Amino acid sequence: MLKTITIQTDERGLLFRRGSYERMLAPGTYRFLSWSGYTVETLSIVKPFEVPGKELALFAHDERLLRELDVIHVADHEVALHYEDGKFASLLKAGSHAFWNVLKKHEFVRIDIREPELPASLNPAVLPKLMLYYQTFEVANHESGVLFYNHVMQRELAPGKYYFWKGPVSVTVKTVDLRQQQIDMTGQEMMTEDKVTLRLNFVCQYQIANPLRALSFKSFEEQLYIQLQLHLREYVGTMKLDDLLRMKQEIATFVLSRLNAKSEEYGVRFLSAGVKDIILPGDIKDILNTVLLAEKKAQANTITRREETASTRSLLNTAKLMDENETLFRLKELEFLEKICEKIGTISLTGGGNLLEQLNSLLGERNAGKA
Structure with missing residues (x-):
């Protein structure tokens, strides 16, 4: 068959x-x-x-x-x-x-694929068909990337998109933000030289200049924070409270100079720093308010005494001038009578004689009666 x-x-x-x-x-x-x-x-x-x-x-x-x-x-x-x-x-x-x-x-x-990066000659139109076989990493425009093969650093990556094979080599890309950043220290308790405990709010702006150096630190931002804290304690601990409050603006200058001394070590450029607030304990605040009130009262008394002295000196000068000049004395009398007339409704005079003389006589009689 x-x-x-x-x-x-x-x-x-x-x-x-x-x-x-x-x-x-x-x-x-x-x-x-x-x-x-x-x-x-x-x-x-x-x-x-x-x-x-x-x-x-x-x-x-x-x-x-x-x-x-x-x-x-x-x-x-x-x-x-x-x-x-x-x-x-x-x-x-x-x-x-x-x-x-x-x-x-x-x-x-x-x-x-022991060289993990996809070749530059590969047609981009093919990439969607290979999605299961490669991985991508993106470095934003404000970032710098660092490439690692099997946890060994290879090179720095500029902003862009990068493709790597999923193969025997482990690929990692770490990115560093190159924009201006800020450290906020809030409510940090510190003690002055005269044993006054206060709380400090401080701010510091910085920018990473060397990404490779910055990545060499574990917990990079935490270490910057500790450095800032140490320098603040160094300054506050050597100042008395009164001096600290009077020279508050100099804290930032001191801290910034100390931080810049270590800028290369951390790969960072420190831009600015400043004190936001100094918060005092309640009892110290009450004492300072009392002192301030006393100072203001003393200033007010000084100003009052100064004005009284100036007024007395002015009266003395006026009296000397009137004593030396009879015409000025008569003008002052007329001014004085004008003010009296403004406050009196009617004045009755009898007999003859000059009006001004009768008024002077009337004033003289009243003054004698009071005496």
């Missing part, structure tokens, strides 16, 4: 006898005795060459078959980009791969 097998133009047959491969069958019709032990595996030549349960090496002795195949062996540290007729088809991982070259032209680009 015969068994007939037909192989189409876009197919190839693989002839096995009792499980062992013998040769490739070209398109056509083949007949085999059913008891002969022959079997045929039919493969499409538009698909990769794959035989379930069989290794590619089992077919290596068939030169005719190999002439119709493009075979590539990809090492463990490699990937291969597979192109069909100039178009990207797939990414090939470690192993042996074979493709029929009858209808299509195949090209392969080997990439050593």
Whole structure:
């Protein structure tokens, strides 16, 4: 009894006898005795060459078959980009791969993934098809990036987007913000030289100038904070409360000079610093308010005495002038009488004589009566 097998133009047959491969069958019709032990595996030549349960090496002795195949062996540290007729088809991982070259032209680009960064020559249009095989890191415009392979620093990265293979090398990118930043120290308790405990609110602005140096510190911002705290304690601890309050603006100058002395060590440029608030304990605040009130009262008394002295001196000068000048004395009398007249409703005079003399006489009598 015969068994007939037909192989189409876009197919190839693989002839096995009792499980062992013998040769490739070209398109056509083949007949085999059913008891002969022959079997045929039919493969499409538009698909990769794959035989379930069989290794590619089992077919290596068939030169005719190999002439119709493009075979590539990809090492463990490699990937291969597979192109069909100039178009990207797939990414090939470690192993042996074979493709029929009858209808299509195949090209392969080997990439050593021990060098993790994707080659710059890779067409960006291919990237969406490789998303499962690479990872991306972005460095913003205001940042600087530092590249690490297996936790070993490689180089500094400028702003941009970077692509790396997911392979045997661990890739890490650490970013550093290059914008102006600020340290806020709030409610920091400190003791002055005269043992007064106060709370200080302080602010400091800085900018990272050397990202590699800044990344060499663990808990970089915390260490900057500690340095700021130490310098503030150094200054406040050597000042008495009165001096500290009077010279408050000099705290920033002192702290900034101390920080700038270590700017290269930390890779930082310190821009400015300043005291926001000095918060005193309640009892100290009451004492200072009492002292301030007493000072203001003393100033007010001094001003009052000064004005009284000036007024007395003015009266004395006026009296001397009137004593030396009779006309000025008479003018003063008239001025004085004018003021009296403004406050008196009616004045009755009897007898003859000059009006001014009678008024003077009247005033003289009143003054004598009071005496």
